[in-house]
Amino acid sequence: MSDKKKPVTIATVWLDGCSGCHMSFLDLDERLVEIAPLIEMVYSPVVDSKEIPKGTDVGIIEGAISNEDDRAKALKMRAACGFLISLGDCAVTGNVPSMRNVFDQKECFDRSYHENAQLQPMDPTVCVPPLLDKVLPVHQVVDVDLYVPGCPPPADAIYYVLSELLAGRQPDPLLLTRFGK
Amino acid sequence: MARQKLPPTQTLTMKIDDVDVTAKPGQTIKDVARDHDIIIPGLCYLDGLSIWGGCRLCLVEVEGMNKLLASCSTEVAEGMVVHTDSPKLRAYRKVVIEMLFAERNHVCSVCVSNGGCELQDMAVELGVDHVHLPYMDPDVNLDSSNDRFRLDHNRCIMCTRCVRVCGEIEGAFTKGIGGRGIDVRIINDLNMPWGESQTCTSCGKCVHVCPTGALVEKGTAAAEMDKRRAFLPYLTIMREAQR
Numbered sequence: 317m318s319d320k321k322k323p324v325t326i327a328t329v330w331l332d333g334c335s336g337c338h339m340s341f342l343d344l345d346e347r348l349v350e351i352a353p354l355i356e357m358v359y360s361p362v363v364d365s366k367e368i369p370k371g372t373d374v375g376i377i378e379g380a381i382s383n384e385d386d387r388a389k390a391l392k393m394r395a396a397c398g399f400l401i402s403l404g405d406c407a408v409t410g411n412v413p414s415m416r417n418v419f420d421q422k423e424c425f426d427r428s429y430h431e432n433a434q435l436q437p438m439d440p441t442v443c444v445p446p447l448l449d450k451v452l453p454v455h456q457v458v459d460v461d462l463y464v465p466g467c468p469p470p471a472d473a474i475y476y477v478l479s480e481l482l483a484g485r486q487p488d489p490l491l492l493t494r495f496g497k
Numbered sequence: 498m499a500r501q502k503l504p505p506t507q508t509l510t511m512k513i514d515d516v517d518v519t520a521k522p523g524q525t526i527k528d529v530a531r532d533h534d535i536i537i538p539g540l541c542y543l544d545g546l547s548i549w550g551g552c553r554l555c556l557v558e559v560e561g562m563n564k565l566l567a568s569c570s571t572e573v574a575e576g577m578v579v580h581t582d583s584p585k586l587r588a589y590r591k592v593v594i595e596m597l598f599a600e601r602n603h604v605c606s607v608c609v610s611n612g613g614c615e616l617q618d619m620a621v622e623l624g625v626d627h628v629h630l631p632y633m634d635p636d637v638n639l640d641s642s643n644d645r646f647r648l649d650h651n652r653c654i655m656c657t658r659c660v661r662v663c664g665e666i667e668g669a670f671t672k673g674i675g676g677r678g679i680d681v682r683i684i685n686d687l688n689m690p691w692g693e694s695q696t697c698t699s700c701g702k703c704v705h706v707c708p709t710g711a712l713v714e715k716g717t718a719a720a721e722m723d724k725r726r727a728f729l730p731y732l733t734i735m736r737e738a739q740r
Contacts, residue, residue, distance in 0.1 A: 467606035496605025
């Protein structure tokens with residue numbers, strides 16, 4: 317067992333998105349078993365750790381940057397991870413979350429928390445991070461090393477990207493996915 | 498009987514991507530390249546319509562020229578040496594696609610043309626996996642006033658295929674161009690709601706030549722809009738034959 321390679325550490329975060337990209341990752345199904353011995357999930361919505369460990373090999377970001385918490389998490393991911401992947405259309409383009417960008421914030425709040433509220437219409441102020449003026453793709457906040465578009469990127473594309481990276485090769489995600497796929 | 502004068506030579510010789518090719522005078526670089534199985538990318542060009550030369554995706558390098566030329570609107574000349582693919586051209590074309598994405602609100606995942614869109618296909622072909630320019634998020638509207646069709650300016654890339662097909666093939670001249678620069682828009686008649694147009698025949702040609710989800714049939718949900726572009730060359734051939 318001494319010649320066994322150290323597993324590649326992976327951290328994933330879920331910012332402003334629907335979690336579909338993480339679901340698509342779980343859609344690797346039995347291929348997860350194949351990949352499991354090669355990787356170690358050190359931080360993710362699917363594991364319990366509270367901090368992103370410094371020196372993590374690969375970071376994967378799902379979702380756009382919509383509020384101060386998203387921005388802080390993206391900066392932490394960039395600082396902690398050697399290689400950062402923008403996973404899915406929200407992270408890569410802003411996608412559906414960015415559709416609010418044509419409205420000002422007050423219009424969004426009025427629509428969400430007043431017009432459509434059944435009970436006690438009010439703007440949320442406690443325990444929620446302030447929204448940014450505009451929803452941004454991840455690469456407009458931190459440098460990104462690889463873009464994997466798709467809504468969500470198909471499991472085959474995620475498998476291909478991870479297995480190529482684990483094999484030390486540079487993947488070309490557009491072979492298997494694209495904007496809106 | 499005096500000998501008749503021979504017509505001038507009808508064949509030009511030139512080079513495209515290091516291949517010796519022949520061409521007829523009056524042909525464009527794009528046409529000659531295609532005759533020799535060299536496909537140059539493009540979005541505003543469509544067989545059967547007049548040439549617009551607006552999308553700038555078909556730019557090529559011509560030796561001896563200090564600027565790039567649009568191959569769809571440049572006629573060939575004897576001895577021309579053309580390069581249709583180079584790192585420089587690829588970089589320019591990528592930026593063109595990125596600008597188109599950044600200029601309006603193309604949200605592919607919820608677009609009715611998702612999966613049937615030439616802009617999407619071109620992004621894949623040219624390796625555009627993200628847009629490095631800031632998105633402009635313009636507040637542009639959408640015209641649903643026509644009974645059968647919808648015009649969504651969010652998805653429009655101003656290729657003007659709809660304007661050309663409306664005037665040149667249908668002869669209605671409903672579609673036009675209004676505004677300048679970043680404010681340029683496809684308009685109906687004198688910039689009135691499509692449904693109030695007196696000239697529109699509701700033929701739907703504009704919908705089916707549109708490369709994106711800017712012109713669509715109503716009642717289509719995300720990824721449901723299939724465009725039938727093949728009708729246009731057929732229509733043009735039949736009209737030519739009638740003349």
